[in-house]
Amino acid sequence: MTDFGSSESDRSLAIAHWGEHANGGGDRLAWELTRIFEDAPFYVGWRDESIEPPDVESEQLIQGMLLNRGLERGGLARQIAHLIGWQIASPLREYDVVVTSGNEPLFYVAPDDQTWVAYIHHTNRRQSDQITEIESTRFAQFQLLFHYAIRVLFDHNTHRPDLYVVNSELVKRRVERYWGVPSDKIRVVYPPVDTHEYDPTDEETGEYYMTLSRLDWHKDIDGIVTAFNELDQRLVVAGDGPERERLERMADDNIEFRGYVDEAEKSRLLSGAKAFVFNGRDEDFGIAPVEALAAGTPLLGVKEGMTQFQVVDGKNGYRYTRTDESGPSLTETVRQFETNGVEWSASEIAAFAERFSVDAFHDGMQTSVDTAVSNADVTPAWYEQYESGE
Known part of the structure; x- marks a missing residue:
């Protein structure tokens, strides 16, 4: 298998994170991905360079006055900006392999010859395992209708990556149940803890x-x-x-x-x-x-x-x-x-x-990417004899 952690790989790889915010666990995980795949460019849906560590430099993927205004505004406007901005994501299309972090990149429509590994931190909580929290809120019926629409959007976007990587066995179960992803397309790699x-x-x-x-x-x-x-x-x-x-x-x-x-x-x-x-x-x-x-x-x-x-x-x-x-x-x-x-x-x-260390995370992600690349190979078995010169 191709070792993407070394300089010997002849395949290009990019990392894309949904957006930097609050220096939280998801951000730190995405930054750690850049340390595994050292030569990979790092894209973010929206950037906050004030919280980036000194060894990380990102490029904002979603551009345009209206989309940027939506990102800054937050809430539903931000979600719409992500929905529009991630679908084509032109810079990502140049790479053989893409590793994404977060839910919003699931709107990306990848080229058919690209290998895509998607790290998921959680399912949409209010639309899935926390849906009962809505019962006691104001305008509960309208909120349920809105959350149904969100589920429909994700139902059409959650089967595209070649491999899902999740942060716990619990989230693996949720991705299977609420998103309908087959178990054999999901790996558990715990987040990196120093x-x-x-x-x-x-x-x-x-x-x-x-x-x-x-x-x-x-x-x-x-x-x-x-x-x-x-x-x-x-x-x-x-x-x-x-x-x-x-x-x-x-x-x-x-x-x-x-x-x-x-x-x-x-x-x-x-x-x-x-x-x-x-x-x-x-x-x-x-x-x-x-x-x-x-x-x-x-x-x-x-x-x-x-x-x-x-x-x-x-x-x-x-x-x-x-x-x-x-x-x-x-x-x-x-x-x-x-x-x-x-x-x-x-x-x-x-x-x-x-068992939750940074080293364990590096090993798990390296193996996951190598496995996804191997499984995504569409070379016909009969063609291999010509490639080998037999």
Whole structure:
């Protein structure tokens, strides 16, 4: 198979990411793709060079005054700009292989002789596994009609890549169920986590618990704050977002909000925490919990989504449920942790996180691209004898 990670490949490859925003997990994954395929040009639907790392330089793919205005405006206007801008995407058509990141590039109509590998971070959540969230909203019937239209759009665009790569077994299941993609066209490659940047020996364990995420509704920091309001334990909340002011108003004095923290401070806080608490709703993957494990810190995670599989009960942490009726609550779980601790040492917890490392991501993506290229070869078997000179 062709090794696209080396200079020996005679095939050209490009990387295309839906759009840079907020220096989030999807952006970091796309930037890491440029480090695997070092000579590949990097295109983005829309660019924010202020958040790009020094070793990454992108080119904005969607151009034109009206489309750019839609990208800047956001919401439905941005989605329409992506729908129009990705279909032809002329610069991408010059390459033998394209690796895309995100959902919006699925509108791309690739040449038939091009190999296309699509990395998917999640399905359209409100149109699929989170559709029940719409029931209690205003104008629910009109929203359901809108989300149906979105599903129809994606139904016509989700069978085109040669291979899908997804960030967890959970998302693989969702891509099969909601998009109808056959299982054999999907590979799981976990997102790259800089596990080597964390060290269990960096800090002495302090007298605090920690959570870190963007403070949005789907991270459900409310549930963590409510639980710690009932506990005589200190909680540090790192991260910023639209929910911050409301969360600060509902929090008692034992809860401290740090806002955005840089990488050095994040590493120090994770290494020094008693345990990391994560309460995301049906999380697709969850990078912050893995960073905590890499720092040797036990994880108290909700028994949902991928989070439930990042916890091995009693060994590297404990799982809890969102409702008391179906299992131990977070409050009960913190008390259990205070009494029993966990079986694994900090170094054993950190070793568990290595399956999610940057190196594992590089290997997985290289293999996925090589496999897709091999499977996309349309050379008739009988023609091979002429190519070999027999």
